[in-house]
Amino acid sequence: TRTYDFTDIESKWLSVWDELEVFKPADDGSRERRYVLDMFPYPSGDLHMGHAEAFAMGDVVARYWRLRGYDVMHPIGWDSFGLPAENAAIKNNQHPKEWTYKNIETQAGSFKRYAISADWSRRLHTSDPEYYRWTQWLFTKFYEKGLAYRKDHPVNWCPKDQTVLANEQVVNGVCDRCGTPVTKKSLNQWYFKITDYADRLLEDMEQLKGHWPERVLLMQKNWIGRSEGAQVTFEIEAQDALPAVKIPVFTTRPDTLYGATFMVVAADADLAGELVTDEHRSALEEYQEQVKALSEIERQSTEREKTGVFTGRYGINPLSGEKLPIWAADYVLADYGTGAIMAVPAHDQRDLDFARAFDLPVRVVVDTGLEDPNETGIATAGEGQLVNSGELTGLGKAEAIAKAIEIVEAAGTGEHKVNFRLRDWLLSRQRFWGTPIPIIHCAHCGEVPVPEDQLPVRLPDNLRGEQLAPKGTSPLAAAADWVNVACPKCGADAKRDTDTMDTFVDSSWYFLRFTSPNYTEGPFDPKAVRDWMPVGQYVGGVEHAILHLLYARFFTKVVHDLGLIDASEPFGALLNQGQVLNGGKAMSKSLGNGVDLGQQLDKFGVDAIRLTMVFASPPEDDVDWADVSPAGSQKFLARAWRLAQDTDSAAGVDYAAGDKALRQVTHRTVHESAQLLDSGKFNVVIAKTMELVNATRKTIDSGAGAADPAVCEAATVVAQLLSLFAPYTAEDMWEALGYEPSVANSAWPQVDQSLLVDDTITAVVQIKGKVRARLEVSVDITEDELREQALAHEAVVRMLDGKAPLKVIVRAPKLVNVVPAP
Ligand code: ANZ
Numbered sequence: 079t080r081t082y083d084f085t086d087i088e089s090k091w092l093s094v095w096d097e098l099e100v101f102k103p104a105d106d107g108s109r110e111r112r113y114v115l116d117m118f119p120y121p122s123g124d125l126h127m128g129h130a131e132a133f134a135m136g137d138v139v140a141r142y143w144r145l146r147g148y149d150v151m152h153p154i155g156w157d158s159f160g161l162p163a164e165n166a167a168i169k170n171n172q173h174p175k176e177w178t179y180k181n182i183e184t185q186a187g188s189f190k191r192y193a194i195s196a197d198w199s200r201r202l203h204t205s206d207p208e209y210y211r212w213t214q215w216l217f218t219k220f221y222e223k224g225l226a227y228r229k230d231h232p233v234n235w236c237p238k239d240q241t242v243l244a245n246e247q248v249v250n251g252v253c254d255r256c257g258t259p260v261t262k263k264s265l266n267q268w269y270f271k272i273t274d275y276a277d278r279l280l281e282d283m284e285q286l287k288g289h290w291p292e293r294v295l296l297m298q299k300n301w302i303g304r305s306e307g308a309q310v311t312f313e314i315e316a317q318d319a320l321p322a323v324k325i326p327v328f329t330t331r332p333d334t335l336y337g338a339t340f341m342v343v344a345a346d347a348d349l350a351g352e353l354v355t356d357e358h359r360s361a362l363e364e365y366q367e368q369v370k371a372l373s374e375i376e377r378q379s380t381e382r383e384k385t386g387v388f389t390g391r392y393g394i395n396p397l398s399g400e401k402l403p404i405w406a407a408d409y410v411l412a413d414y415g416t417g418a419i420m421a422v423p424a425h426d427q428r429d430l431d432f433a434r435a436f437d438l439p440v441r442v443v444v445d446t447g448l449e450d451p452n453e454t455g456i457a458t459a460g461e462g463q464l465v466n467s468g469e470l471t472g473l474g475k476a477e478a479i480a481k482a483i484e485i486v487e488a489a490g491t492g493e494h495k496v497n498f499r500l501r502d503w504l505l506s507r508q509r510f511w512g513t514p515i516p517i518i519h520c521a522h523c524g525e526v527p528v529p530e531d532q533l534p535v536r537l538p539d540n541l542r543g544e545q546l547a548p549k550g551t552s553p554l555a556a557a558a559d560w561v562n563v564a565c566p567k568c569g570a571d572a573k574r575d576t577d578t579m580d581t582f583v584d585s586s587w588y589f590l591r592f593t594s595p596n597y598t599e600g601p602f603d604p605k606a607v608r609d610w611m612p613v614g615q616y617v618g619g620v621e622h623a624i625l626h627l628l629y630a631r632f633f634t635k636v637v638h639d640l641g642l643i644d645a646s647e648p649f650g651a652l653l654n655q656g657q658v659l660n661g662g663k664a665m666s667k668s669l670g671n672g673v674d675l676g677q678q679l680d681k682f683g684v685d686a687i688r689l690t691m692v693f694a695s696p697p698e699d700d701v702d703w704a705d706v707s708p709a710g711s712q713k714f715l716a717r718a719w720r721l722a723q724d725t726d727s728a729a730g731v732d733y734a735a736g737d738k739a740l741r742q743v744t745h746r747t748v749h750e751s752a753q754l755l756d757s758g759k760f761n762v763v764i765a766k767t768m769e770l771v772n773a774t775r776k777t778i779d780s781g782a783g784a785a786d787p788a789v790c791e792a793a794t795v796v797a798q799l800l801s802l803f804a805p806y807t808a809e810d811m812w813e814a815l816g817y818e819p820s821v822a823n824s825a826w827p828q829v830d831q832s833l834l835v836d837d838t839i840t841a842v843v844q845i846k847g848k849v850r851a852r853l854e855v856s857v858d859i860t861e862d863e864l865r866e867q868a869l870a871h872e873a874v875v876r877m878l879d880g881k882a883p884l885k886v887i888v889r890a891p892k893l894v895n896v897v898p899a900p
């Protein structure tokens with residue numbers, strides 16, 4: 079007899095699946111379509127344990143939906159632009175594409191071996207000119223809509239990588255790639271105007287509730303950071319030779335206007351330099367130098383002692399007419415609100431800390447019933463009644479906010495205002511290995527988008543090694559033959575933009591391209607997008623909770639507004655799989671606790687690794703590789719596989735004649751598995767399958783033996799359930815049972831409801847305290863089901879005589895008490 083040999087099974091089925099194109103959707107509308115997507119990989123070497131987990135989870139969904147009869151699209155591709163390729167190229171004196179495409183091939187081979195049920199015909203790479211042509215095309219559409227623009231801006235700059243960093247790439251003041259302290263630099267940069275979409279990005283999260291993890295929605299909400307309040311203008315008095323000016327401040331608490339005792343401008347905003355008097359200028363400049371070295375997080379830290387300098391100027395409170403000293407400090411950020419605030423130390427902790435550090439007055443204007451902040455050092459932010467506040471005195475907080483806004487609006491010194499924390503998306507990168515920005519700069523015409531028929535703007539093929547090294551400007555600037563072009567508008571000598579795009583741009587629309595990856599008339603075929611979008615299940619790490627998901631949502635909305643697609647949200651449901659740890663810690667070189675996926679696959683087989691990943695915990699939870707047993711998984715798979723070997727062919731078997739107890743276990747398993755899969759409890763399905771395998775073996779050993787039709791039925795179901803987790807083993811079982819490949823496209827097993835009721839109980843139905851009926855019901859019948867059955871019973875129907883009962887008290891599963899209407 080054959081023994082379970084995973085190597086043998088793996089090599090046998092891979093080619094069969096390929097040949098039969100088992101995982102290619104029919105895409106003909108004959109069945110309802112569903113789109114399952116794993117966040118596409120970055121080709122950084124071979125696949126690792128993290129990929130193995132994420133893709134195992136996504137594949138469970140794809141394979142389950144396929145069995146349920148949906149036409150499933152589960153594509154795969156690569157997010158293949160980015161820095162590591164460039165760094166490798168510099169080191170090895172190559173072009174980045176060499177490293178990139180070599181790694182892609184390695185990963186593709188591993189994905190195939192890992193038996194991801196992917197439609198390989200849809201494969202794409204964002205670094206292919208056929209792909210980035212359309213990234214560029216989309217950029218030009220954004221540009222035409224005013225959604226892509228350039229501005230001078232102080233940017234985070236990594237002096238070592240010689241590149242601009244987004245805020246989130248600055249961690250504790252250092253570059254998250256190389257650890258070098260980050261400095262500021264002013265550069266003319268490209269931005270996407272994502273702030274125009276702040277409100278919609280926030281509102282449309284309603285549609286995602288219940289389908290996306292709660293914490294991801296919360297993180298997005300905080301990132302967008304909507305706050306409502308007022309913008310209030312303060313007159314700044316002329317002083318010495320300096321003229322009077324007006325400074326708007328943003329406040330969420332206009333009710334506290336009478337409690338403002340000073341003002342603060344961001345030390346690094348131009349405004350600080352414009353306000354400061356000669357007497358205080360050198361102190362300000364010295365202070366500004368210190369501030370430059372700090373990260374945004376440090377600046378806003380409530381732990382750090384407050385610092386600042388006086389500007390020598392005063393502003394007039396528009397409500398009270400009071401004269402307030404203006405300070406410059408780093409706890410006020412230049413690029414939030416207006417970069418200036420009114421400070422209300424009694425009710426804002428940061429202001430209170432500052433007031434105490436510099437001996438500024440603290441005035442309570444909201445009586446919250448709490449102790450005086452002057453004494454406690456704790457600002458009171460809560461509800462209360464206004465005091466010492468002129469016309470606002472006596473009002474509650476909310477009323478006072480409304481009233482204050484009314485007053486400043488009437489006086490023309492302020493207005494209601496909504497502010498967002500979200501900033502525009504800085505997409506320029508001074509790097510080589512990215513999508514070139516399709517703009518030509520002409521001395522006569524200004525910025526000219528590259529016309530559609532001249533796209534793609536291809537990256538030059540002839541740069542390599544040191545030529546790609548960062549020099550403060552994009553390496554593309556050095557490629558004279560590439561940079562110098564004729565202006566598409568006037569024909570004069572002009573220059574290409576030499577920046578490339580943030581790779582997050584590439585990944586903001588790849589899910590649309592997957593619907594029609596070979597389409598040449600546009601970025602995607604509108605019909606294909608209509609057919610497939612939105613993605614039914616998106617799977618990926620929580621590290622993408624903010625940026626990637628927000629950018630993808632933004633792109634989808636813009637593309638929707640361009641009239642190109644119907645969907646306005648890209649991902650209907652989101653699953654964040656956990657991490658794979660080892661010994662309770664993330665795997666890392668420095669800890670030396672890395673586990674090599676390839677070695678695990680060689681040792682235990684693909685199926686055992688996949689099964690282990692899914693069995694370890696619910697998909698959202700981390701998997702600690704030190705706590706799991708791939709050897710145990712392998713043993714279980716051998717045991718399951720043996721069932722099919724021991725059973726006769728399934729052809730022509732009448733299951734109804736089989737052992738009833740085993741049939742009940744089988745049908746119950748199918749029934750419960752469907753519920754568990756629908757609610758994402760994949761690990762429990764494996765536990766149920768294990769129980770079914772045990773029950774089947776017991777029947778073989780004790781009952782009518784392997785010839786029992788119930789055994790054949792059970793083995794069939796085991797193969798189908800296992801096809802979600804252990805596709806090779808399942809396919810081999812399927813063949814042994816006498817079916818045609820592939821089990822992946824067989825149908826979800828039919829449940830015989832009568833076999834679900836195994837543990838039954840007699841429920842009594844009482845009317846006016848007398849037993850009138852008895853019902854044979856399942857022990858886990860729900861209250862609703864029991865009520866329905868009781869009221870449908872003929873004795874009860876007769877007694878109620880067509881009238882609705884006054885009251886029905888249900889105690890499932892044993893008792894129903896019916897109180898008839900009088
Ligand atoms: C007066 C005041 C009184 C404030 C009070 C709060 C409480 P969010 O919710 O984050 O929008 N603020 C405004 N611009 C700022 C900036 N550029 N840097 C630092 N802080 C700034 O916070 C808005 C509040 O943060 C504003 O309301 C302002 O302080 C401060 F009892 O104004 B408030």
Ligand code: ZN
Binds near residue numbers: 521566567568570572
């Ligand atoms: Zn021109």
